[in-house]
Amino acid sequence: MAGAPLLRGLLVAGWLYWTANAALTALLVPFVAGRHGSGAVVGWLVAGLGVGHLGGALLSRRLVLRFPARALLAAGYAAVGVAFLVLFTASSVAVALVAVTAAGVPGAVALVVSVQRVQMGTGDAVRGRVVAAFQAGDALAALTGAVLGPAVAVLFGLAAALPALCGLLLLAAVVAARLPAEGSLPVAELASTGREEAADPVYLT
Known part of the structure; x- marks a missing residue:
């Protein structure tokens, strides 16, 4: 991916997003225990997040086309x-439930968009390797976040860790906003098979 700035940008933005997402998820239980004092609230929040993801998945196709x-x-x-x-x-469970449900919608849409752009913009000769690299990067980011979240909370306190990690999500948005307007993968250069074919272009505007 050395010659593909679009893929590098997608990888960096996705890595920041999944790191922050996993870190915040790891801190959800201690937050709920301290703020709301009920394990049942965790179940409601996870259910709300699932509903949001379902809604985002249903909306993603229409949004991707428009x-x-x-x-x-x-x-x-x-x-x-x-x-x-x-x-x-x-401060209330109702507001928290609405917020976590709302978070699931754009989260699902962003996941669909990133996967679609990687697959559409990668030639057949390297698609498997590129997709595997992205999946490995996301898994590593999730593992890093799961360790980073509790560590930051221990070092600086939960009250400081939570907004800082939310800021990491906003940093991922900044990186995504600076992605190239359009690009294509140099398949002829990346493929070890030596096939002289170009990938379908990826349009981001």
Whole structure:
């Protein structure tokens, strides 16, 4: 991916997003225990997040066809960051439930957009390796976030860790907003088979 700035940008933005997402998820239980004092609330919040993801999956096809991918990714990551910030500052369970449900919608849309752009913009000769690299990066980011979240909370306190990690989601949105307007993967250079074919272009505007 050395010659593909679009893929590098998608990888970096996705890595920041999944790291922050996993870190915030790891802190959800201690937050709920301290703020609301009920294990049942965790179940409601997880259910709300699932409902939001379902809604986002249903909306994603229409949004992908109507709006630029770069805008969808930037707006999606930013919306998740804001929704999580509202969730972790909410004093009532109702507000927290609305916020976490809202977070699921743009989160699902962003996931669909990033996967679609990687697959559409990668030639047949390297698609498997590129997709595997992205999946490995997302898994590593999730593992990093799961360790990073509790560590930051221990070092600086839960009250400081939560908004800082929400800020990391907003940083992912900034990176996504700076993705190239359009690009294509140099398949002839990346493929070890030596096939002289170009990937379908990826349009982000």
